[in-house]
Amino acid sequence: MLAILCAKFPKCFFPIGETPKPLKINIFGAIYASFEPKTVTLKNDLKIFLTWYVRRKAYLKAVVAKGAIRVGLNGEQAGIVTEIQRAFSQEQLYQKLQSEADIKAHKKLAQIGATRRATVSVPSANICTRNTRICFNI
Numbered sequence: 001m002l003a004i005l006c007a008k009f010p011k012c013f014f015p016i017g018e019t020p021k022p023l024k025i026n027i028f029g030a031i032y033a034s035f036e037p038k039t040v041t042l043k044n045d046l047k048i049f050l051t052w053y054v055r056r057k058a059y060l061k062a063v064v065a066k067g068a069i070r071v072g073l074n075g076e077q078a079g080i081v082t083e084i085q086r087a088f089s090q091e092q093l094y095q096k097l098q099s100e101a102d103i104k105a106h107k108k109l110a111q112i113g114a115t116r117r118a119t120v121s122v123p124s125a126n127i128c129t130r131n132t133r134i135c136f137n138i
Helices: 002-008 028-033 040-054 057-064 083-119
Strands: 069-071 077-080 126-128 135-137
Antiparallel strands (some): 069 077
16 A cells, blocks of 8 residues: 555655655545545555554654644645644654563563573472372473
8 A cells, every 4th residue: 555655646655764744634535535446445445554654653753853744645735743743643652662662671581581491401300299100300
C-alpha cells in the first residue's frame, strides 16, 4: 500500500527511509475517493495502512517538529500542527521509544541469563526419590 500511495501521491507519502510530512486532518476521505472501484476491502486496507503510517516513529517525529505543516494529497499546505496535536504525538513517541527500550532491556537480560546458564557447571549427583526408587543423574 505504501508503494501505491507513494506513486500516486509523491508529495504526500514518502517511502521508508525518507522523512514523512504530517498529513492533512481527515485525509482518508480524499484518498479513498481517488480510488476506483471503491470496495470494503480497499476501505479497510486504507484504514489499516493509515493507522500504521501515522504511528511510525518517523511520522511522529515529523509531527513533533516545531512549526510542522500538514500536507494534502498534492503536497499543498493543509494547516499547521497545533500544540495539542504536537503534545499528543510527543507522548505517543515517548511511549513507543520507552516500549522499544523495555524490549531491548528484556532481550539483553534474557541473553545474559542464557549465557550464565550455559557457563554454570553443576556437579554430578545421584538423586533418588523414596517412593519410586528412580534415580536421576544431574
